[in-house]
Amino acid sequence: xxxxxxxxLAALLSISSLxxxxxxxITGYAITAAEKGQTGWxxxxxxxxxxxxxxxxxxxxxxxxxxxxxxxxxPVQKKERNTNISSAKKxxxxxxxxxxxxxxxxxxxxxxxxxxxxxxxxxGAERLAQLKKxxxxxxxxxxxxxxPAIQTDKPFATNSAACGYDQKHERLYYTxxxxxxxxxxxxxxxxxxxxxxxxxxxxxxxxxxxxxxQIPRMVIAADGNGYALTNNANHLIRFTTDKNPVxxxxxALTEDDANKNFSVRSPSGYGGDIIADASGxxxxxxxxxxxxxxxxxxxxxxxLGTIKGLPQGFTTNGAMVEGGSKVIVCSSQSTVGYYRFDLxxxxxxxxxxxxxxxxxxxxxxxxxxxxxxxxxxxQKEIFEETKIPETDVAVQKQSVQNEIVxxxxxxxxxxxxxxxxxxxxxxxxxxxxxQVQLMDISGQLISxxxxxxxxxxxxxxFRLPAFITSGSYLVKVVSQSNNSHFxxxxxxx
Numbered sequence: 187x188x189x190x191x192x193x194x195l196a197a198l199l200s201i202s203s204l205x206x207x208x209x210x211x212i213t214g215y216a217i218t219a220a221e222k223g224q225t226g227w228x229x230x231x232x233x234x235x236x237x238x239x240x241x242x243x244x245x246x247x248x249x250x251x252x253x254x255x256x257x258x259x260x261p262v263q264k265k266e267r268n269t270n271i272s273s274a275k276k277x278x279x280x281x282x283x284x285x286x287x288x289x290x291x292x293x294x295x296x297x298x299x300x301x302x303x304x305x306x307x308x309x310g311a312e313r314l315a316q317l318k319k320x321x322x323x324x325x326x327x328x329x330x331x332x333x334p335a336i337q338t339d340k341p342f343a344t345n346s347a348a349c350g351y352d353q354k355h356e357r358l359y360y361t362x363x364x365x366x367x368x369x370x371x372x373x374x375x376x377x378x379x380x381x382x383x384x385x386x387x388x389x390x391x392x393x394x395x396x397x398x399x400q401i402p403r404m405v406i407a408a409d410g411n412g413y414a415l416t417n418n419a420n421h422l423i424r425f426t427t428d429k430n431p432v433x434x435x436x437x438a439l440t441e442d443d444a445n446k447n448f449s450v451r452s453p454s455g456y457g458g459d460i461i462a463d464a465s466g467x468x469x470x471x472x473x474x475x476x477x478x479x480x481x482x483x484x485x486x487x488x489x490l491g492t493i494k495g496l497p498q499g500f501t502t503n504g505a506m507v508e509g510g511s512k513v514i515v516c517s518s519q520s521t522v523g524y525y526r527f528d529l530x531x532x533x534x535x536x537x538x539x540x541x542x543x544x545x546x547x548x549x550x551x552x553x554x555x556x557x558x559x560x561x562x563x564x565q566k567e568i569f570e571e572t573k574i575p576e577t578d579v580a581v582q583k584q585s586v587q588n589e590i591v592x593x594x595x596x597x598x599x600x601x602x603x604x605x606x607x608x609x610x611x612x613x614x615x616x617x618x619x620x621q622v623q624l625m626d627i628s629g630q631l632i633s634x635x636x637x638x639x640x641x642x643x644x645x646x647x648f649r650l651p652a653f654i655t656s657g658s659y660l661v662k663v664v665s666q667s668n669n670s671h672f673x674x675x676x677x678x679x
Contacts, residue, residue, distance in 0.1 A: 212236050212537070214506045214514065215244065215358055216546040217346055222521050227547040228342035230349070230358065230371065235514055235524045238543030244358065245341065245371060249378055253339060256370070256381040256431070264339045338365055341380050344394060346547065347402035347457065347503065347518075350412050352427050353552030359412050359425070360548075361401050364394035368425055368433060386433055389414070389421055397456060402503075402547070403470065407462035407482065408554055415439075415470065417456040422485060439480060442488040450478050450487040459505040459548055461513060463555035464642075469529065471505045471515060477532065493527045495534035500525070504549030508537075510595055511555060511613050511643065516546045529555060530611035530645065531599045556643050558614070598661055602677040603650065610663070612644045619666040622648055627658050627675075654678055 212235045217227045230244035245251070253262045338344070342362060349360040356374040361367060368388040372379040391399040398418035406412050412425045419439040426432045439450055449455075450470065457473025460480075468480040475493040480486070493502065493515070503518040511529040514537060521542040527534035595613035610622060617640045624633040632654070637646050648661075656678055663672040 211241075212508055212514065213241060214549045214551045215349060215351055216504065216516065216544060216550075217342075217349055217360070217548045218544040218546045220247065222542050222544050225518070225545075227345040227347055227518075231544065233544060233546075235508075235537060236539060238524065238538045238540045240544070244373070245378070245380070247342065251341065251378040251380055253341065254379060254381050256368075256383045262339050262382050262384060338362075339382075341369065341371075347400075348404035348414060348459075349548050349550045350404040350406045350414075351550040351552050352406050352412070354410065355427055357427070358550065359404065359406070359427075361388055361404070361414065363400055363402075364391060364396070366391045383431070383433065388425075388433055389416060389423055389435070391416075397453075400456075402457050402473075403460040404548070405460045405462050405468065405550070406552070407468065408464050408466055409482075413460065413462070413468060413482070415460055415468075417453075419450045419470075419487065422480075436485060439485050439487045442486055445478075445487070445489040448476055448478075448489040450489075452476075457501065457503055457518075459503065459515075461505050461507050461555060464557040469513075469555065471502050471513070473501050473503060475502050477529070490529070491532040493532050493534050495527070496525055497522055504546050506549040506551040507553035507555045509553060509557070511611075513555065514549065516543075516549050518545050518547045521545050528595075528597065528611075530595075530613065530643065531597045533597075533599075556613070558642055596663060596672040596674075598674050598676060601674075602679045604679050606654075607647055607649045608661075608676065610646050610648060610661070612639055612646070614642055615639050615644075616665075621664050622646070623662040623664065624648070624650070625660040625662060627660065629660065632659070650678065 213232055214235055216231050216233050218229050218231055219226045220229055228247040231240045232242040232244055233239065234241050254260065255262055344363045344365055346360050346362050349358055351358055352370070356372070358371040358373060360369055360371070362369070366387050366389040368383045368386070370381050372381065389399060389401050391401065394400075399416050399421065401414045401416055401421075401423070403415040404412065406427065410427060412427060414423045414425070415421070416423075420437075422436040422439060424434045424436055441450060450472075452472075452474075455472030455474045455476055458471045461469050461471070463469065466482050468482060469490075470478040470480055470487065471493070472478070475496060477490045477493065478487045479490050480488075496502070496515075497520065500517045500520045500522070502515045504516040506514050508514050508526055512526050513529060514524055514526045515534075516524050521544070523536045523538040523540075523543055525534045526537045595611075596615070597611045597613075598608055599611070600608060618638070620637050620639055622635045622637060623631055625631050633651050635646075635648055659676050659678060661672075661674050661676055
């Protein structure tokens with residue numbers, strides 16, 4: 187029996203080693219410039235977020251690509267359009283349209299592309315320089331700029347900061363800046379093809395200067411539909427992805443009364459991205475790191491918090507779900523790396539291990555937040571592969587179960603504790619009864635609280651006893667069967 191047990195353990199360890207060696211890549215589609223550190227969002231890449239490496243080019247600005255009408259399949263006719271950024275005063279987010287370091291150069295680039303004389307835009311460039319010297323960091327007031335005509339039939343003629351990955355149909359939907367048109371890249375086609383929904387308004391944007399109505403946020407949600415959101419949150423646009431797509435403007439988001447000083451419409455938060463969860467909600471990550479939860483059914487937006495732990499100057503322009511409550515974000519300004527943060531704690535950490543990465547205006551993948559994972563099925567597959575004798579399965583199963591539990595997501599916040607209470611966030615835990623124990627640093631029990639977990643994500647509050655003094659303590663979570671699930675050190679101030 188002992189020999190069989192050792193053989194079974196050896197088999198499990200061998201499988202664990204193989205699984206560790208074959209760690210699944212975390213991949214995402216990113217809208218980038220031609221090179222790292224540059225601006226001009228006209229290229230699409232599939233990127234390994236753990237290394238920052240390009241896995242596959244999806245679209246390059248110099249590609250010879252077939253452009254077709256999404257309804258008829260016929261070639262799209264070439265068109266020119268004035269992008270009109272010269273009207274009334276507009277608040278423009280530099281993360282979306284004009285890089286804060288190279289804003290004037292971007293305008294001059296447009297002039298060159300349209301064979302215009304650079305002096306046509308010199309007054310605007312000088313005005314931008316004046317505004318930058320005045321101390322504005324992330325926004326400028328764009329006025330009296332005259333944009334040249336741009337050939338809008340080009341896939342990324344005016345750059346793009348919004349894309350959503352349709353995993354079911356293998357499409358990458360996106361919309362260009364200043365052009366209210368939905369487009370998608372056919373990822374399964376052997377030849378490069380991009381489809382346009384011609385003459386079908388996708389939003390109400392009126393040129394590049396209409397910053398409020400620009401669409402920098404897009405995702406495919408749990409219902410299989412795509413959703414896009416304008417900067418000013420006045421237009422939540424839904425598009426179906428079936429054989430006969432329908433585009434619908436659902437109208438404006440409403441602010442939760444509890445948002446107080448954090449508005450979903452704040453110009454300082456223009457940009458960013460949206461992700462979706464498995465329960466019919468969207469999450470807006472604004473360009474300035476704020477996070478809002480949006481109910482698709484009610485269109486109500488609730489402020490959840492501000493991401494902590496990101497480096498200085500890291501704007502949050504693209505986002506995608508890694509899994510559970512974990513979200514990966516990128517910056518259009520910074521190349522220092524990609525970061526993940528937790529929707530429950532708002533704490534961020536670096537995920538990319540390499541050097542510099544592609545700065546990007548948007549990210550997309552097919553994952554949903556808080557999506558239930560079939561752990562039991564996975565465990566069964568592991569045991570079947572090991573071929574352990576039935577007499578030893580119970581012992582091995584408990585060993586594997588303990589390993590899985592240790593990886594489950596339980597988090598405490600805030601830490602340090604300054605208000606006499608802290609919260610414990612449970613993600614994807616087995617349903618049942620648990621006990622939260624507060625102990626001194628030597629392990630002596632001070633206080634406890636019984637709780638019942640019956641949701642995929644659940645937050646419980648723990649109130650410290652009145653006699654607690656400042657110092658370090660231990661928080662332990664145990665299950666009904668007295669198995670330890672989690673132990674964390676906290677500081678009380």
